[in-house]
Amino acid sequence: MNKPVILTGDRTTGPLHIGHYAGSLANRLRYQDTHDQFLLLADSQALTDNAHDPDKVRRNVVEVALDYLAVGIDPNRTTICLQSHLPALAELSMLYLNFVTVARLERNPTIKEEIHARGFGRDIPAGFLCYPAAQAADITAFKATVVPVGDDQSPLIEQTNEIVRRINAVAGVPVLAEARAIIPELGRLPGIDGKAKMSKSGGNAIPLSASSDAIRAAVRAMFTDPNHLRIEDSGQIEGNVVFTYLDAFDQDRDDLEDLKARYRHGGLGDGAVKARLEDILQALIAPIREEREYLSKDIGQVIEVIRTGTERARERTELTKCQVVQALGLFQLPLTRTKAGRSLSEGLA
């Protein structure tokens, strides 16, 4: 019963695609057996750079939850919960902002890079600059000790642990535990056009709900080796998206190595390699798409899953908040129930 707690999740800005599957969803299916797993539908974090379009953030709450359930996330073994409905996360975020300087947030390499990538410049929303503190709140509120992150995101875990150490130092007791980043073996999957990032807005992603035709079209359009003009020519594996995808999804490693050798040698056309990848992707996505369609017929059931998970998450995060408040020796009003039957300082019996 004492499994390590793992926290992960997704910003609710679009349905998930096969890049998410390869990079995180497949791992999450395994963590269900070995970890106490929480999946955060990060709608609040999505707003840090989508405040102009709250509708997009709202719509995709259910879309991402559908993706989770369709790939096999089991709500009885994984807690799926909605960030905006966990007030303790906002309360801890505001508290943690007092334990980190503006200069430190600005030095965070992940933030620096994302500010650049999003073209914010000096007009960065304050919420975006502050999101490492919000992420520290997420991680610590769930008492997560394991956090899977992209290879460019480990500075965010370092920032979390700095805040943890400062809180513990002021409290004089180790009320919070440090977390450890897990960086998945498989790096980020490129888009079908070869661009580093696969994204719905970039039009270079294969969503988990892709139709059979869409999968076929995507594989046909896929970037290969631009110098591999004739079948008999030698082809290049590196930077060839079809092979990158095969590396991610082809289970028959020996056969794949053989295929690569033949492609390098010459005599193997892109069409044959693409046919193999298409078969694999059709086989991977078909059951997900079907399950997703089935689940889509009863959205109320999906919302019920989110609601139940959020309630479970609320108990855990409220408890942590109360423990931090108590450890820091902040004022706590005595336990009582409001008219609405709610407790003012719940969690500490």
Added chain:
Amino acid sequence: MNKPVILTGDRTTGPLHIGHYAGSLANRLRYQDTHDQFLLLADSQALTDNAHDPDKVRRNVVEVALDYLAVGIDPNRTTICLQSHLPALAELSMLYLNFVTVARLERNPTIKEEIHARGFGRDIPAGFLCYPAAQAADITAFKATVVPVGDDQSPLIEQTNEIVRRINAVAGVPVLAEARAIIPELGRLPGIDGKAKMSKSGGNAIPLSASSDAIRAAVRAMFTDPNHLRIEDSGQIEGNVVFTYLDAFDQDRDDLEDLKARYRHGGLGDGAVKARLEDILQALIAPIREEREYLSKDIGQVIEVIRTGTERARERTELTKCQVVQALGLFQLPLTRTKAGRSLSEGLA
């Protein structure tokens, strides 16, 4: 029944002094009849520059509440509530941070000046930089349209109204109302040493709990006109702390003008003027001190006042949060009760 809502309050960093009385408490006594008044015990805001000393912030919650009650704030007409126990304030703060840029926060003149005064430089806590957004959350959550501020703080209300306009623009409906700053006629009372700011830490304040002896000693030590060496000399009123205090507390304006004329003319000693001020301060503070001592005997009763007011404030602030979330079209889980009997999206019937 439709009185305008006024929000004001104090950071819980020390007991209040006669500077607070002259500058705000006296006005708040009047607002009880004309406004729907909320007094915020701002313990969360106090942490933005006191995160290293949470104990101080905790201790002074009750001290400030005692001051409120002792001067005559009536908890049946004024809602006294505790900032840290109103989660909607943190939730709205985090939301509003997405609607303001870092550059805009840094340009705020109040923040600029306070960063300088506190010697933060580049190592300003992020929570301190962000506190204008938190203040916007406070003001709007209570639906306050009137906010008394010091004469240097009106930029904070401007910042609040900017956020209000941006939220309303994205929502497409005027879910939040703009607020108006009231700047009290009487400016900030100087310390007894003539320094601009009266503060407990500066050792130049007369607390509302001052003993008779302490009041006498403070008035005797009070800064006057350093060039007024002999009684027969002409004395200066400007910058003379004793006269500044008389301006604030002496109800007999005609007599006071006469006194000033005699002081300017020469022939009136500091001792006589100080005796008059001491009488006034003794008469002002004695009943406050006695009431404070009486109330101190039953701290449980004071905490009950804070608890009751906080529950009332919680209902109001939760309602506003739900209205903002709904107006922006963010995801709302359906109304339900958790095991603890709490509602996940309360306030909207």
